[in-house]
Amino acid sequence: MTVSGTETPTAASGDDVENLLGGQYTLRSSAVVDLNLFRVRISSNLTDFDGYSYFTRFVDPSVPGRVDYEVVCVDLDADPVDERIVSSLRDRTFRADRFRGGFYLTHHHGAPAHLVTRGNRIYVFGRRLDRVIWPYFTKHLLTVFAVDHDLLHLKAAAFIQPGSGANLLFGRGSGGKTVFLTQACVDGGTFLSNTHVLVDGLTVHGIPSAMRVRHDRCFGELIDSAGLAPHLEASEYRVDPALLFDHQPPAQATVRNLCIIDYDADRPRRFEEMDVEPFAAFLDLFAFAIGTYGLKDDVLAHLGNDVLAYGAAFSAMKTRMLELIASCRRLYINADMLDPGVRRETLAALAG
Structure with a gap:
């Protein structure tokens, strides 16, 4: 995985979120995720952001190239961001309301968060934001990309x-x-x-993407020997398919x-x-x-x-x-x- 260190916020193109809040947080890591037909830049104000670990194919973020979407994750415990300003900027949508209640998608819940969409750039302000990357953003972006490209x-x-x-x-x-x-x-x-x-x-x-496996007669030995990291559910673990198969x-x-x-x-x-x-x-x-x-x-x-x-x-x-x-x-x-x-x-x- 390629993750860059501290850098100028990728959102510094003048939208109102960056203009009002950009000086209150610092993006300390970034990764460009390759999802085959499109790319997503995920950035965080955390140096070690677990949200990157759900993916397996990355592009060097320092190399210029097309990025179709951006997801900016701002942990409110890492920087002194004014939540009153964030609340005034949040989306007025069904999903933004659910995020504020700590409900993300289907059966996934977590800490309350603020969702702010500006074109193909999405900001999310909250805590433990790795829990929204796979449950929500991956599914959401794949679906809207399919809608926009007749897939x-x-x-x-x-x-x-x-x-x-x-x-x-x-x-x-x-x-x-x-x-x-x-x-x-x-x-x-x-x-x-x-x-x-x-x-x-x-x-x-x-x-x-990483595979989700369970501790059963098929994957139990692998989970124990490789020390696989837990997925979102307690009974599931993440594994890179490259560990299982000898081909790309x-x-x-x-x-x-x-x-x-x-x-x-x-x-x-x-x-x-x-x-x-x-x-x-x-x-x-x-x-x-x-x-x-x-x-x-x-x-x-x-x-x-x-x-x-x-x-x-x-x-x-x-x-x-x-x-x-x-x-x-x-x-x-x-x-x-x-x-x-x-x-x-x-x-x-x-x-x-």
Whole structure:
């Protein structure tokens, strides 16, 4: 990871936040995160900011280049910032109100914070702000980027099979997606993404990030031996995919299979195709980013609270998802990928 030291605030281009508050805090670290199709500069007034650790691909921040978004994190315990001024500048949006109450997104909570948006630069003032980087900003920026560039943002893992295409993996929490993904890659597949993808037609773009793993029979030994850092939840840990796989993920691939992974050892093993409608019903709330993460208010605010523009953007993204579902093989899979025989049969069926 490349993190710069003390530097002139990147926001020093004259917006009202910098003009009113820039002299009250110092940005002591900065990292440019590469999310494949776009880049985000994350800056903090903390020298050691844990928010950088959720990502795995960085660009040297001292090298001039395109940065699509900026997130400026100001810890109110590190510098004497006047919260009265911050409060007067905060966004008047649903999400800003939730941040003030310590609710970030879905089930993620923390200390109250102030959200201030100025174009493609977002300021957040609060405490323990590493807890808003992955739960909120990553999902928010991927979704608005997808809206602005006619793409589809899905919550999905992805891997490529040799001589075949990409498999997108969807599922409920603790349904076995990460174990399926890892075992498929150990058995010859190419890792593409663990949590997020952007899709353009049948082309899928992986999003580089740390993987979340649990202390189970698949990852327990790795967690203990490598001393992995905890993720946001007490039962989860972060690991760089480079520790698991001996290849760099490709930038993109062509989608072949869409798979709902639903491992349950108490139910019969299953590998069967699904119709479009029930498959789409599942993806609506378990993979389609706007619905899955509850980002409807954020997208509406991003579009200037223009209901017609929101309706058009939402409809277009849903159409892209339905076209993807209709164009690929749709599978429901309950398989113990830690069983070598079951794994070989399952991967052969995917490639067949």
